[in-house]
Amino acid sequence: MARSNPLYMPVGLIFVISVILAGCASIKPATDPAEDKRAEAMAQKARDFNKGITTSKGTGWMVLDTGSQKQRFKMAWAAEAPNRLRLTLLMAGHPVETIAASGDWVTFISHTGKHKPHSAVSTDPDLTPYINIPVRLSEMISILLGRVPVRPFDKAWVSPENPDKVLASKNFSGTIQSIIIDGQGRVVRYRLTKTDMTPVYYITYNKFRPAKGYLVPASLTIGDRAGRTLDITLSGMVPNAPVKESVFRLTGAGS
Secondary structure, eight states, X not given: OOOOOTTOOOHHHHHHHHHHHHHHHHTSOOOOHHHHHHHHHHHHHHHTTTTTOOEEEEEEEEEEEOSSOEEEEEEEEEEETTTEEEXXXXXXXXXXXXXXXXXXXXXXXXXXXXXOOEEEEOSSOBOHHHHSSOOBHHXXXXXXXXXXXXXXXXXXXXXXXXXXXXXXXXXXXXXEEEEEEOTTSOEEEEEEEETTOOEEEEEEEEEEEEETTEEEEEEEEEEETTSOEEEEEOTTOEETOOOOGGGGOOOTTOO
């Protein structure tokens, strides 16, 4: 009987691995290495935008358009990087929805009975059930801190069609990020797609304003493949505001 070889790998498994690796490699086209360096620097600059802002408090407005319904909410928030948030949406002066994330637990309260109050152990939940747009908690916090939610990447390249557009991806992530930067070095559009280019969501930065030495987004639009949009106005954002840890813990009663 033949002895087993610890280095032996079945042919079928080798084929599967080679297909996976080839698929990852094919995401990035053959490009000029010098241009790749420029693309990596641009993508990193977008990822580092306003990284000096670690907390924020403020008020603003959200307008959710699902195509069949349009709703306008006032919002009040306190946020701390990377995963602490207290966000309350109000309509006609009355609370509608509150989300509180302590870094370990996330609590959701509907003040209108849309869903039962519940808490879950989670550091980065999907917020689609609560704001109808497929963004994660960390991405919403990034937005409320005045940042751009660029995910980690290990390769970047300049779009052949647009020299101001950078594409970035990370092996095995299943997504590609595209970042469009204007002549002043500001991100004006961020888009996340799957590797087959199926859209996940996009952010258009409509307006910026100065705040305590930073240039922060004042108006932006988030949209998804279903045509739903969320217009956000950060009218009262205060960068690096002091925030007590207790703010991020919410009881079942919403206090």
